[in-house]
Amino acid sequence: MPDGYDPAAFEPFAVTADLAVFTVREGTLHVLLVERGEEPYAGSWALPGGFVRPRESAEEAARRELAEETGLDADAVDALHFEQLRTYSAPDRDPRMRVVSVAFAALLPGLPEPLGGGDAARAAYVPYGAVRDLAFDHGRILADAHRRIGDKLEYSCLATSFCPPEFTLGELQGVYETVWDTVLDRPNFRRKVLATDGFVEQVDGPPRRDGGRGKPAARYRAGSAVALHPPLLRPEGRPA
């Protein structure tokens, strides 16, 4: 036993990994939520998550839980952007017992992934703006996650994680506009992205035809860069 630790003197702590999973669908930011089946908060929506098992880290638990909830296979989940947010440890955050939650943010490309089987609980992608009254302190966690993702778009190449393997600059710009709820100048956005080494790289071959009107767009892949120097700052004064 560690010095200063008397197991009998401490009520047990449980450790959970909770996830704020974002995706962009049809120009709207969505969050993956599950409906709780039991008290407390039965019938409320909550973030997906679960207990960290004895032989796994919080990161491993988060990936495992996400695979279970979404039905994605392990390889697909491994490829996703995952990021530890922070840990929520207020003593009363769960009325039943002492639960410390390590929160993660994850980004899904906006594909028509149906929610596979997984747990019996109902799960759905809910528009971010329509989310209300989550269970526990999950509303707070979700708000923190949203702020973090928005901030990270400024100085990292994160936005490509919201896109399928091949995408157009218009789609990439849509990610920024959706998460920031703002409108960007297309010519400037384009120059900025292309001027950043390793942010995106053009794919050879015929341009993208997605059924819509307008000129077909060139296709791009995510590049090898991670950081964005200089940053792509979000317009401050005028939020759309």
Place this chain on the structure above:
Amino acid sequence: MPDGYDPAAFEPFAVTADLAVFTVREGTLHVLLVERGEEPYAGSWALPGGFVRPRESAEEAARRELAEETGLDADAVDALHFEQLRTYSAPDRDPRMRVVSVAFAALLPGLPEPLGGGDAARAAYVPYGAVRDLAFDHGRILADAHRRIGDKLEYSCLATSFCPPEFTLGELQGVYETVWDTVLDRPNFRRKVLATDGFVEQVDGPPRRDGGRGKPAARYRAGSAVALHPPLLRPEGRPA
């Protein structure tokens, strides 16, 4: 009991709060370390920290532990900059039992604070560059904390937390140069800081005489701003 949680099926988790406490002393970045008295890692240096108690959050535990280690009174500790870093949860990070550590970074103004009583263990401010072979994964935690503090100097007004209540712009610049291990252009630094509303505010009265040579410097206090728009970017290509 929460659904899906069977206390008997899980070995107990212990939760600790560990601290990376930085201060600038005589132009060098220092970290507060404690010497371990017991196995494992007896005789090694480690980050200060301790177990989260049943009725406190990890943040409260961190502040309590810091007060105990440094001998600072509670009010002084409450005024310090505190920031949750991330949580370290690898199953084998402590060989004795399952310990999840919520890590924090804290900044002390560089005053000649002697280390008060506190625990029996030896504690010291160690130059950051001289730190080697910390116990557990504390080396990793400390490196993460250092990177985070350095990054935050760029886009927040954090640097004033390293300074006493009144300081000169030269001292503030010294904080940046010490943490980043670089040299900044004084005129540009000055303009940048003064151009940022609420970063610092000048104190009336006679200029600062600190015994040294040179023109006496005007004194400043930390302002009310928290963020730095636009950021004060660290020079990239030429470190020092």
Place this chain on the structure above:
DNA sequence: GCAAAAGTGTTACAAGTACACCCATGG
């Protein structure tokens, strides 16, 4: 032809960089 989306060019302005230079003080 017209709307819609992609892509190019240009201009005006703000910000960051790299200096040269003057000021006040202690030794």
Place this chain on the structure above:
DNA sequence: CCATGGGTGTACTTGTAACACTTTTGC
């Protein structure tokens, strides 16, 4: 009078914002 640190001025370069304009497609 000179070394040292504080403070001002300025030219140069880079990055951003705003906007006009051309191209290629579907209807």
